[in-house]
Amino acid sequence: MPPCDDIAAAWLSRTEFADDRTAVGLLSRAISPREYALKRDSLPVTAAADPRTAAAILELLERGQVPTMPAIRTLIVQNEMRGEAERIERLGRRAQRSIDDFGRLLAQLTHEYWVMNDVGPTRRDILHTDPMLELIRERVGDITPNAVKHLWLIERAQRAGWIAYNAEPRSLCAGRRFHSAKYGNRVSLRPVNTIGSLVASFLDRHHTEQGRPPRWSVLAHDLRDDRGRRVFNDTADVRAQQQWLTTAEWLALADDLPVPGPRGRRALTRKPRR
Template sequence: MILKGRNEGVDHAAESWLATTELAGNADAALRLSRAIDPIRYGFIKREPLNLADCIGTAADIVIELLIAGQVPTPCAIRAAVTNPPNMKSAEAREEERAEAKLLKAMVSADYDTLGEKLSSAVALHWVNHGIGPTWQEAWQSDAVVNWWISGLGEVPEYRLARNPMFAILDRAGWLASNRSPRSLCAGRRFHVRFYGDHVSLAPAATVGYLVARHIGIYRRLHDDHSPTWDELAAAATDAKGIPLFFNTNDGRAQQRWLVTQGWVRIEKDQLRRGDRAKAETRRRTALRKAAAAALQAA
């Protein structure tokens, strides 16, 4: 079985080994180390597995450096590093980088709406001009991002230090959306509804995505597996308070891209259907309700 996904199949041995290092709790590092430990599970049949028992001393330092660099620490990669040692950073240098990354994250957190509006606008314009999303690197190099960093920091920081916190914060805030597909980066819900005030739901993007998918599922059950149109969705879909999810049909149709990108909706034969993320969320909520009911009965 070939495992895919950032949080699927992470080896407990990898997590335990990383727990005593500076990468403790780093999901990406745990996934890369898991691939090195048990490559067959990830489809790399001919790759030599990594024995963590051998990863001590200099070898352990090399493993950490490879993980920090975004590489899978295969035995081959480690042997190459031993023969041609990388430029190993001192503990002081790594501490300085961590401090800088923390500062950059704090800056984005403090002003994410300003940055989010500027960057999502640039991403939306890229779609208009090219019919596809920019890469993260292209988005990072956009005038909107460059000018924002210069105005707040006086310079543009290193991409590798600021990229993950910046894009993660803007994704959670609903300004951006993306998936693992190349050039999937697109403007999120906040970009589309920023001018509508309280005329549309202010619920988080994930909540809106689930509600849209739920409405599609209910509609299909009531209409012999026929999907609603965007006219019908925009007119009927609301949040728990009865506030519309979309301002009008054009608004709903414009938001289709991020809903599809994040897996809440899929298009099949030109019809709106529930996406994989929506189905997974439904299963999760059903399991929670069953567990709660079982707990009440047991009490």
């Protein structure tokens, strides 16, 4: 047995690869490649003293690969990236469990930003505010500011109906649930996309029957959900919700009157007319 085989066998004797001749051969090729007429750097025996390197060597042997230093370094980086991705995924699941709290705060901060600046905040503006970072620490745990974006809080809150945005810069605005929360069960509690579809259908039907868009007061008073509950509390409410409905493209304006927006029209084409 070549000396490098003795070294490999001795190191592997303390692992699950003890007496595994295939693993010994692979490790020997890494330790002394020149003995196998291979032109590459050798694997220092001392490298195995590092726990991460030792674990990578064993993982490569399990795959049937020669544990060269480049292969070890690549695997360590891949494992670190995978570990970080799994950690962020776990934190994301924690965030989802508190999404209403995150959404409520995001909507409130976004609404206040609009009032003060007449334009929406950037994602960084809103995610890095002290109240948001404090809530993240409380509900998710310690996470670096640069990693906050990987929690997908904006996207999760949008799906939950708290905020709305589109592809335009600074389009982020407070959503349906922010506006309807103050009215409780006096208004529809249907999901945000259902609300958007109801609005688009009502506007389309009214235009078909009347030949013109409805007044805002008509939309506020007449629109009901499938349970007969009003979608908007009053005219002031529908005008306040005009922003998110327009941002999400459920609604557009024609001479300052509501008509179906691009998303609303797409929903109408998928829905059979009655």
